[in-house]
Amino acid sequence: MARTQALSPQTMQAVRASGAVPHSEYLLEVSDVRKEFPGVVALDDVQLKLRRGTVHALMGENGAGKSTLMKILAGIYSPDSGSFKLRGVDIRLKNPLDALQNGIAMIHQELNLMAPMTVSENIWIGREPLRRFGLVDHAEMNRRTAALFDRLGIDIDPDIKVGKLSVASRQMVEIAKAVSFDSDVLIMDEPTSALTEKEVNHLFRIIRSLREDGKGIIYITHKMNELFEIADEFSVFRDGKYIATCNSADVTRDDIIRMMVGREITQMFPKEPAKIGEVVLSAKSLTLNGVFRDVSFELRAGEILGFAGLVGSGRSNVAETIFGVTPADAGVIELFGKPVQVSSPSVAMSHGMAFLTEDRKETGCFLLLNIQENAQMAVLQQRYVNFGFVQQQALAKAASDMANRLRVRTPDMNEPIINLSGGNQQKVLICRWLMTNPKILILDEPTRGIDVGAKAEIHRLISQLAGQGVAIIMISSEMPEVLGMSDRIVVLHEGRVTGILDRAEADQVKIMELASR
Template structure:
């Protein structure tokens, strides 16, 4: 016999679930230093559905998921579970509220067994309070047989393949018996057959009333598995629809509908002979049969989504992680580039993607940062740096690029992102490169500095430098490039001329 008050409470919860769904997110805002990652976003997940979250790189999908999983705290906004507002201060909070997540970066403990990884913090214990390993293995086996996974629970995670690790993560997330399961690009490491298996698991979970948030940028996955989807763009909410109501093109338009304003227009400059030619460059398991060429004065844009391995191609060209096979020709002659030093000797320069991790020496001053590439090849006599000449060159370059710093002895950590980026460009320009590879040259810097860097790149092209520019920002690629190469999962999926390129056409090639 249920008391009237309990009945009323149940009714209230049911009604809330009716209107609010399982998970409701309203007005979430999250800022990181210098960037607004999420601005007034919302999301509503109904029980027993798969809700896909779509968006370009940097749209804010992963940030929102980390907020729901309790890893980040939002600056503003509300999260409601079955109509009840909650605060999720830690991953433990989220887990206890019935939210589990499969992380994009593998979050497993190497050197521990599969079973230990799955049941960490929830290990079965015997009467003495000690962990019962046999029971834990048994629990893992029954979980695996339920999910149709064949894997030894006693195997060490460090011995597993990436796909096997991914299955362990999936099993662990399922083992929490949570109401909400977040999957952040769970298929990125899986083969087609394994993806099918994952989808079977997902369909089963859905049938049991679990709400699944599925982050992906693969269109075919969306249509195969998702009931509904929400699109984010630049940290903002764009819209939510049922996947059966829309076409692929509709979604692409929602994802890319960004205005092309405040972009520096490309100046047409004479394009010369082919300087760099790449034939069938392959690094097994990473990228395959990459072929393209760049001419003097040409800017070749390189577009693709996360996982398209664009940066790996750049790293191979610059000898950071050389390709296993294929040919690189400079001025028509085959060359061997097995180290960054060799690449520099052939006139290449490489502005890396992450200026803090692989670019700047943050604790050193501007002068030391600018001169570091130059002095590996010249201006050193009998072991001593010709500091007077080098300082003069660095000062001139800093002035030319209008790097804003009190003087060149300022520590680089204190500079703004835009000035750090200019500093790195200055470093490479001092080596007088003939081929300049730029990986995300304007990521995370403000609009004014962006325009200046765009002007600089165009200017270099006008001087005859061949530029390969990787960028996740489609307007940048469209605005700057003479031609655009699009990659998809380690393969070149197409080339577009400036005249025929559009955001929709690029996304079409990038998101097969």
């Protein structure tokens, strides 16, 4: 990092409070930052300049270096070289607490809340109000949380355990926690990945309010429409290198894609005609008490059956029941024309089913294991064990071939999966299930946190699998994805099916009408 003397956190806090900061056009200046991991140059002399009272979007494919730079700014990683100025003053960030004391807060793409603790305890951890004898004043902590939520328009009980909240509600708690530090720089890494359209609009109101207060917001997103709606300017990284910075009003969506991927993407939803075969899965009056009821539908070979609905509609719960994660309380599942009691995932897998869950951190990746180990997890006992011995060479080749097919960016298959970007982690999970050669593939939010180039690749792969006769259920919160890829669309609202639309008749208005009945 820069060799100049940096102010201590205590001095910086005093400077912030007094307002006596050196004049600078930029709130934050990052110059010539480099960061290497074993076998990978994550950042190659990149730069970023954030103005006061603006939203600056950071764009790039998975593995471009966006999250690495943000983790450096949040004090999680240390750079190999480079300089940083905050409010015109050189800084060196040694750890996350140092970043917070300097006025930099980050909302991570992978949520970092502690499920057994309450919402208030998560927000004020390490800063709890105390009573006499050093005891935590829970009543005061809940009062402060309620006041913060009232300011942000968030309707969540401060005393509820985080583990009982939906992914979307946890995201709002993360946002509130970052705001509670009253930081001048807020970093938001894919903050809308689990939010409904209504919740996204709510978040944007919060962001605009913070911008009016003079905060600087760095906003990482793969959703082009969000960039044009909320960002004042943006910077693009590609393969760890800085490409350009532009005003959002001066470019088109295609301009940004070209900068991000270095090539044209002519078709985001390459849906190819596929022969629709016989019914392979039939759900009849499936019910999971208190979650969904009387859910019925059919899935055919070669069909992509989209599931749409607002968060809380029961889409993911239905998928988990079909796969045996939460067996149904009532109803019938038929596989290939025969009733089957799907009592566990192993039963589902024995009938040729595979399930990509929506939360790769909590229920997908084994973060302490490497790519090879993660990829082989579902197939190890199926085809690669003879007489108690693992066929390591064949298994390694199969995993490597699948990773190359999905263009997983990694120095080798021994790389710990925790070191990969979120999008590349998602690709490894898709590798895991494709290695099982499934007949029925359930994909819950398959492109969440995936960049625009990888999305097109995964959409093409899904279409190819359907063309090979694989029956696919695809759950997605992104309406264009559901409309662009599905042969038919099942719409749910509050745990019941409100309609099933053919591709030709489906549009966004009809789906939203059914999803909000």
